[in-house]
Amino acid sequence: MNMKTLIAAILGLSLMSAPALAMEDDRLFHYFSLETDYADWGEAEREVTFEGEGWLGNDTHRAWLKTEGEWEDGSWHEAEIQLLYSKPIADFWDVQAGVRHDFKPHPTHYAVLGVQGLAPYFFETEAAFFLSDEGDSSFRAEVSYDLLITQRLIAEPYGEANFYFQDVDKQEKASGLADIDAGLQLRYEITRKFAPYLDFNYRSTFSGTRDIAERAGEDPESFVVRAGLRFWLN
Amino acid sequence: MRSKRAGWLNGLRLGILMAAGLSTAAAAGTYELTIGETEVSFSGDNAKAFAVNGEVPGPLLRFKEGEDVTIHVTNTLDVPTSVHWHGLLLPGDMDGVPGFNGFPGIAPGETFTYRFPIRQAGTYWYHAHSAYQEQEGVYGPLVIDPKGADPVKADREHVIFLSDWTDERGAQVHANLKAMPDYYNYAQNTLLGFFREASEEGFSETLAERAAWGEMRMMPSDIADVSGYTFLMNGQPERTPWAGTFKPHERVRLRLINGSAMTYFDFRIPGHKLQVVQADGQNVEPVSVDELRIAVAETYDVIVTPHSAAPLQLIAEAMDRSGFALGTLSTDGAPANLPRPEQRPRGELAMSDMGMNHAGMDHGSMDQGDMDHGSMDHSQMPHDAMPQEEMSHTMDHGSMNHGEMDHEAMGHEAMGHGKMDHGAMPMKNDGAPPSALSRDHELVPSVGAPEGARVLSYADLRALEDNDDLRAPMREIEVRLGGTMERYLWTINGKKFSEAEPIKLNYGERARLTFINESMMNHPMHLHGMFVELENGQPREKQPRKHIVNVGPGRSYSVEITADEPGEWAFHCHLLYHMASGMMRKVVVAELPEGA
Numbered sequence: 001m002n003m004k005t006l007i008a009a010i011l012g013l014s015l016m017s018a019p020a021l022a023m024e025d026d027r028l029f030h031y032f033s034l035e036t037d038y039a040d041w042g043e044a045e046r047e048v049t050f051e052g053e054g055w056l057g058n059d060t061h062r063a064w065l066k067t068e069g070e071w072e073d074g075s076w077h078e079a080e081i082q083l084l085y086s087k088p089i090a091d092f093w094d095v096q097a098g099v100r101h102d103f104k105p106h107p108t109h110y111a112v113l114g115v116q117g118l119a120p121y122f123f124e125t126e127a128a129f130f131l132s133d134e135g136d137s138s139f140r141a142e143v144s145y146d147l148l149i150t151q152r153l154i155a156e157p158y159g160e161a162n163f164y165f166q167d168v169d170k171q172e173k174a175s176g177l178a179d180i181d182a183g184l185q186l187r188y189e190i191t192r193k194f195a196p197y198l199d200f201n202y203r204s205t206f207s208g209t210r211d212i213a214e215r216a217g218e219d220p221e222s223f224v225v226r227a228g229l230r231f232w233l234n
Numbered sequence: 235m236r237s238k239r240a241g242w243l244n245g246l247r248l249g250i251l252m253a254a255g256l257s258t259a260a261a262a263g264t265y266e267l268t269i270g271e272t273e274v275s276f277s278g279d280n281a282k283a284f285a286v287n288g289e290v291p292g293p294l295l296r297f298k299e300g301e302d303v304t305i306h307v308t309n310t311l312d313v314p315t316s317v318h319w320h321g322l323l324l325p326g327d328m329d330g331v332p333g334f335n336g337f338p339g340i341a342p343g344e345t346f347t348y349r350f351p352i353r354q355a356g357t358y359w360y361h362a363h364s365a366y367q368e369q370e371g372v373y374g375p376l377v378i379d380p381k382g383a384d385p386v387k388a389d390r391e392h393v394i395f396l397s398d399w400t401d402e403r404g405a406q407v408h409a410n411l412k413a414m415p416d417y418y419n420y421a422q423n424t425l426l427g428f429f430r431e432a433s434e435e436g437f438s439e440t441l442a443e444r445a446a447w448g449e450m451r452m453m454p455s456d457i458a459d460v461s462g463y464t465f466l467m468n469g470q471p472e473r474t475p476w477a478g479t480f481k482p483h484e485r486v487r488l489r490l491i492n493g494s495a496m497t498y499f500d501f502r503i504p505g506h507k508l509q510v511v512q513a514d515g516q517n518v519e520p521v522s523v524d525e526l527r528i529a530v531a532e533t534y535d536v537i538v539t540p541h542s543a544a545p546l547q548l549i550a551e552a553m554d555r556s557g558f559a560l561g562t563l564s565t566d567g568a569p570a571n572l573p574r575p576e577q578r579p580r581g582e583l584a585m586s587d588m589g590m591n592h593a594g595m596d597h598g599s600m601d602q603g604d605m606d607h608g609s610m611d612h613s614q615m616p617h618d619a620m621p622q623e624e625m626s627h628t629m630d631h632g633s634m635n636h637g638e639m640d641h642e643a644m645g646h647e648a649m650g651h652g653k654m655d656h657g658a659m660p661m662k663n664d665g666a667p668p669s670a671l672s673r674d675h676e677l678v679p680s681v682g683a684p685e686g687a688r689v690l691s692y693a694d695l696r697a698l699e700d701n702d703d704l705r706a707p708m709r710e711i712e713v714r715l716g717g718t719m720e721r722y723l724w725t726i727n728g729k730k731f732s733e734a735e736p737i738k739l740n741y742g743e744r745a746r747l748t749f750i751n752e753s754m755m756n757h758p759m760h761l762h763g764m765f766v767e768l769e770n771g772q773p774r775e776k777q778p779r780k781h782i783v784n785v786g787p788g789r790s791y792s793v794e795i796t797a798d799e800p801g802e803w804a805f806h807c808h809l810l811y812h813m814a815s816g817m818m819r820k821v822v823v824a825e826l827p828e829g830a
Contacts, residue, residue: 024365025816026732031413059723059730059816091718092451118720121448148424155425192410192417234413 030056030234032065037199037228047072049226055086062086064096069104079103082112093117100130106170109133122146138173139163154195156185167208172216174208187230199226262302265295267317269340269362269372270310274399276464276471281401283371284311284362291395291469291493292360292374299355299381305348307340314339314364317348318762319376320531321358321515321781324350326801329762331363334802334820339364355380356515357489357533359395366404369495369810373397377489378515385698386511388487388537392478396490396528396550396559398463398497399471407460408811411722418461421554421580422453451720454582456754458554459722459811460496465552465559476561477569480546486538486563487511488548492528495810498553498756498784500527500681501534503546504575508536510690516765516779517698526690527553527679529758529784531808534690538563545570555580578682583754583787679786692770692791695778701767703796704774707746710792711737715785715807715817717753722815724753724807730816737805737819739797740826749783750790757812758784761821763803766793782808797823 032054040046051068064086069079084098093115100110114128126142144158159182164173180203187197204221205213213220272285286292297303309315316339318330325335328350332339340346355378362372375393400407410417423444432440447454470476480486488508492499502508502525510521512535520537528534528550540546540563547570548561555577562570678691717724726734739745747766749759765779769792772778777794785791806818 024814025730025818027408027814029409029412031409059721088721092720118451120451121445122451148422150424150426151420151422192414232413234409 026058028056028058030054031232032234033230033232035197035228035230037197037226039224039226041225045073047224047226049228054232057086060087062094064098076104078105084112084114086116089115090117092119096128105172108171119143132168134168134170136168137165138168138178139165152189154187154189156187158183158185164209172209172212174212176208177206178209179203179205193232195230197228197230199228201226262304263297264304264306266306266308267292268308268310269315269317272371274371276399276466276469277401278473279401283399284315284367285371286317286374289374289469290371290399291397291466292372294374294393295360295376297352297376297378299352299378301352303348303350303352306345307348308345309340309342312342314341315362315367315372316340316364317360317372318363319348319358319360320760321356321533322350322376323353323763323765323799326763326799326803329801329803331762331804334804352378354378354515355384356512356517357393357491357535358515359491359493359531359533361493363804366408366495366810366814368493369398369400369404369407371399373493375489375491375493385517386487386535386537387485389484390480391487391489392563393468393489393491394476394548394550394561395466395468396492396494396497396499397466397469398494398552399466400460400463402462404495404810408814411459411811411815415459415719415722416453416456418459419453419455420461421455421457423447423455452754453719454584455580456583456719457581458496458498458552458556459755459809461554461556463497463552463556465494465497465499465550465557467548467550467559467561470559470561472558472560472574475569475572476548477567478561478563479565479567480538480540480563481565482540482543484539486540488536488538490528490534490536492530492532494530496530498527498529498758499550499559500525500553500578500679501548501550502526502683503538503548506538506540506546508538508690510694511535511537511698513695513778514765514780514782518778519696519698519776521690521694521696522688523690523694524687525681525683527681529756529782529808531758531760532782532784545572547572547575549575551575551578553581581680581682692768692778692784693772695768695770696772696776697767697778700775701777701779703744703798705744705796706774707744707794709743710746710748713747713749713759715749715751715753715757715759717755717812717817719754722811724812724815724817726817726819731806731818731820732816734819736802736822738826739795739821739823741797741800741823743797744794745797746792746794748790748792749785751785751788754787755809755812756784756786757817758782758808759806760808761795761803761805763799763801763821763823764795764797766795768793799823800825 032052034050034052036050038048048071053066055062055064057063064084066082067080070077080100080102082098082100084096086094086096089095094117096114096116098112100112102108110130110132112128112130114126116126119125122145124144128140130138140160140162142160144156147155149155159180161180162178164175164178167174183199183201185197185199187195189195202223210220267286269284269286272283272288273280274283274290283290307317316330316332327335327337328348329335331337358376360374360376361368375395377393416422428440428444464471467476490501507522507524508526510518510523510526512518514533526534543565545562545564550559558575562572564570678689681689683689714727716728751757760782765781766783767777768780768783769777783791783793800823803821803823804818805821806813
């Protein structure tokens, strides 16, 4: 199924769920947030990263969009987009299914099945399985937490880990824990919808994937401080 | 037939006329209301509002009991609108709720004519029942003078209409809450707050408390969903308080109306007693208090008797302490320039406000439909064994299995609701009110009043005129008020309005509605078309008739109702964004077929 058909299908589903007599409690809502940041100091190369997410739908059916990418020194290193159908399965949890497309580093399609929600103690949590069009499978888990220093100054520790269930030579990944991306975002919410931030970001590769990176002459780990802006629309 | 533009009516002038004994007896009055757009600057910035006859709040409508009113409402907006007459007894198709009783709403450019007889007296209000217009300015006061002598004697009266204004459109506020339920909460637990608390109360206690809230994914600061409001008294923001007049030794009647979308107010006049004489338009035996909390959409009439010429300050402080609606009364009516009152500390929810053990509740296994407790045997309830304080919590669902109550985990006041066995315990309606609301802490709102001050409790309210229908309810309908704050989803019996079947009442039947608030928020529950009688511990003939019953976090109250008004009636939480998120039902009163 190509991306356009899927978008149409998901939107169709959300709209069809509205009853003939539209009630306020079944309104369609939407939300999209984007964080984009920049680093050009220290030993790091000039880089721009972005991460966006958003949804369109009512309380029971939502279409989610998740996208992220990284531009480094003149070229795109990573860029992916996910389009998911999301449905509540518990008070704090949604199950999500859909597709992911990587533009970079290697154009790849994936099927996605995951959960997203708020774990006890306010941990924002996402976990998803990916099955690529070449048959390899991987798993990604993300967790973050908003620690309010004041009502507007917020420290958000976050972490993401990627696991592969087999070697994926084309992607330069090896079976097992491949990499983590963790750090602390310190943001000041001028408004809820507009917040400048500093991101203290650490990344590292592990085991087989680390060997591959080292053989390719890449840094197996990095630490970079980025300055960015977070905003959202709804 | 007399024709008048409602906008001409000036409450003060009319009040003086009334006081002078001049009656405005009219068998039939015609009123014209036009709903249109206007500019307001309540917040200091200009913003678009929807207004009635160009005013926010709209003009005072003053009816007379026994009058046949004709109200032409013209919509000059480019969206549909409607006007609902809050608290009035009237035919269903005149109630003004689009989608109910065949009322389609008022389309742009159209005029709808409301015609109905006025069958009651008292202080009420009107507001739009379309989209978010009751937040956006379509509201106003409505006062009905009694046919005979008013049992409430007053020398002067003022309508005090409280409302909350935001420059944001209602649809945007709702969208923000859906995207981020704590969007407006700037009183959340912080790290700095943690250290402050830890130094006062101890590190481990503070940590344990934070952990308990965190475990439930709830916030103790969740007092109000929406903030950033400018509060209005008769359309005046705090910086230019509303001003009225009085003369020393007069009995001044204040008709307090809370026409807010989301805001509860704590009302007081420092140095003066408030003699409460009416609640929700229905006269009550006078009760003297220092302060009262007025829930969203409630009305209270109070008598103040100043004995000197010193100006009075009318203070309505928002429950979340984010501001005031202020006014003054002085002998010359000039603004009295009284200092801004000191803001009281913002309350926090306590673990006990949970009432029910949310974490352990198994919604899935409970019957999500409207439960019918009619066949249960009350007499088996272990009333005597229950301490008074718990009585008021359990009310008359009495069916709780105390052995399984989770006292340890939730504190003394709380119950393990998930473990309640509704079905198995026998209950019977034996005619007597099944439980008494005592004058305990739970019925007295924690308004932060000084030590010794008397705060109005629901238990204080006694109907002045006895209730007509003294039958015991034949059956009980459970109304569980629930929510998922994280999704900004609000439900009755686990379902949103758009998902649920109507609640059916047999015409003429006497039923009990039992509200069980499983959420952490207050819900001012409103039934259109009929008054409910609150089981507040008073004898049945004295139970106060209410159109709003505020059910506090984790509380449960019962009301009795005589289903004597046929039609389709809206039944909802009067917090606008709770209603718009699903906390609403249709109640149908009809002659049900046998066995239905």
